[in-house]
Amino acid sequence: MDADPVLLARLQFAFTVVFHIIFPSFTIGLSAWLATLGGLWVYTGEERYQLLMRFWVKIFAVSFAMGVVSGIVLSYQFGTNWSRFSAFTGDVIGPLLGYEVLAAFFLEATFLGILLFGFSRVPPWLYTLSAAVVAFGTMSSAFWILAANSWMQTPAGHAIENGIAVPVDWLQIIFNPSFPYRFAHMLNAAYLTTAFVVLGVGARFLLEGRHLSEGRTMLRMGIGLAVILAPLQLFIGDQHGLNTLKHQPIKVAAMEGHWDGSKPADFYIFAWPDEKAEKNRFEISIPHGSSLILTHSWDGLIPGLSSVPPDQRPPVTVVFFAFRIMLALGFFMIAAALYGAFLWWRGTLFQTRWFLRIVANAWWTGFVAVIAGWVVTESGRQPWLVYNLMRTADGISPVPGATVLGTLALFIVAYGIVFSFGIYYMNRLIKQGPDAGGHGGHEPGFLSGNPVAAAQSPGRET
């Protein structure tokens, strides 16, 4: 069988990485949210914070498990499908991944044990501290992964010796030109994604008329976060865009669907890029829009796709549409957050049912925006695996295409099963609400006795 191993290896990586990124974008934010709730609980001693924390820990556990198992797959895929890439870049990005495991992953995985099972064994402050340590761990994890990914986008601090990349300056490698923007953009995306999930669940409870106190708390905290993070994300994204224009101009041209670099660029709200004809069809545009955004001048020039031969262009259609999906969802989140803040200020946040209905159904927006953003940045890097250093086609393993196809099918089936059940269980946990198990009211001494035993009653499963 002459299945194209490059395409299949890319498909397999794309599939496994998209599946994986869903969970870190949630657990990075959720662990910070858990630590915040824990802090409020320890500080105020209020029951609702503790109830909320214990409720979200269950959901966290399910999504963390899926994040961990899909992450292990990725860490080995560098070798299985991308062995030539590993041989070429191992000296540079190997240590970045090594630091991720040693400085971040162990921290998360170990203190997770306390967060999930230590409630009756450790005092509240240590329990809360464990949540904070997990939150710090997930954040540092993102730091190292983004450093490695950014180096592949904007390599710096290395030299090529005997056909492999070797480190010269570690600070330049880690803090490569696009790293600060990427890290800030991703971290903010993770917190924003979580804010919208919390918001959605809070709104759902209010609409259903149950868990009202916890629902209001979630709604307030979610809006409070989103109203800061959503506009901030627009600003970070804009800065990131300018950075990309400087270092990966052709990627920006693909995002903009901009072919001819000799004239000012319009911003296309919609268009259908035709890669063969090297122009767009069905354009709806804001004249000079992209020139204004990217160069801050009416007639500013930005490089066009036609300035490089076709074999050096990314897949324009994919990048173009993924970018628009991300933008649209970003603007939706800004609008929802601002309007929510307005309602809160007016004192009608909890009664405006149409608004509650919208946010209750918008819990997924952050996830899709994150995936779309990654598609933009990774597809936009094509045909390079390491920008201007190694082509994607040169990075794969000497493994037959049929094998990659077989294992891709295996991953699709396995992840399909796992993901369906995961969503189903999470949804059920949310349905059960914060006081599932019925240990309402006061919990006497979490150190003595066994408060969780009540939650283990047979009624829980019904």
Added chain:
Amino acid sequence: MGSMEMYLPLIWAALIGVAVAMYIILDGFDLGIGVLFPFTKSETERDQMMRTIAPFWDGNETWLILGGVGLFVAFPRAYAVIMPALYIPVIVMLVALVFRGVAFEFRTVSRSKTGWSFAFALGSTLAAFSQGVILGGLVQGIAVTNREFSGGHFHWATPFSFLCGVALVAGYALLGTTWLHMKTEGQVAARAQRQAKYWLIAVLVFMAAVSLYTPIAEPRIAARWFSLPNFYFLWPVPTITALVAFACWHWIERGREVPPFLASIALFMLGYIGLVISNYPYLVPPSLTIWDTSASAGSQVFMLIGTLFLLPMVIGYVIFVYWIFRGKVREGESYH
């Protein structure tokens, strides 16, 4: 070769050796629990078995990532040869670990535990088996041309690698039974004590089979063990193994709780040391040594600085968490 280029790869080989050993011990007993799942019908007892490992398994599995990433960091050219060569067993292991990993959470939130218990048992057993196959595939040698894997796609699939696969399943089950006997009470502990003896016998049979087969099949391994003066230094390895096995049996019979677990760990480590002796200094037998595949000194030093600082911290808080969850599992202890 400067002295730094001489010693750095050695230090790194030792560190990765430690990570792999930690993995075998720690994830070994929790994979073993899954292997033992089919030997009980009661979901309540399975709950009890699972609770002994629930707070730890995630941290335990991280050692596997450290082993894989460590190889990528310190010996990228070995990593790039081994992974494609053992592609299928590696992927099977990963998919098995996916099902096994989510089973921990899904089993507790699902209405019917049976399905996820099955996934946990099958996932654990298959992961253990694949790890044995990977090990066997490595020991029997990997074809390399121009520093790239050049063998056939199923070269790893030999009777020897399958033997190693079954051996590792039995080994993990032994760790699992002795761990359970230490961490549980009542029925589960009693059954674990009974089963431990059978698994111990199985492990000894497999260890003997592997120890006999490798020197017969691989002349380089025979030369390592049976030439003089090596033989004078190496004969204690099998002797100590026999003594530890005897002590382990004795302690299981006497119903001791901690010593049989420690003895099974010791058995594992002895087998592991045996493999290291057989294959040193090859990282990809029979052609690439640790020096052939080593990362540049700059990469190894950069990572070593962090490791010397971070690894003791990791070990410190891992011990702390084991200490927090010390003793027998308590009834009904969970976050659900």
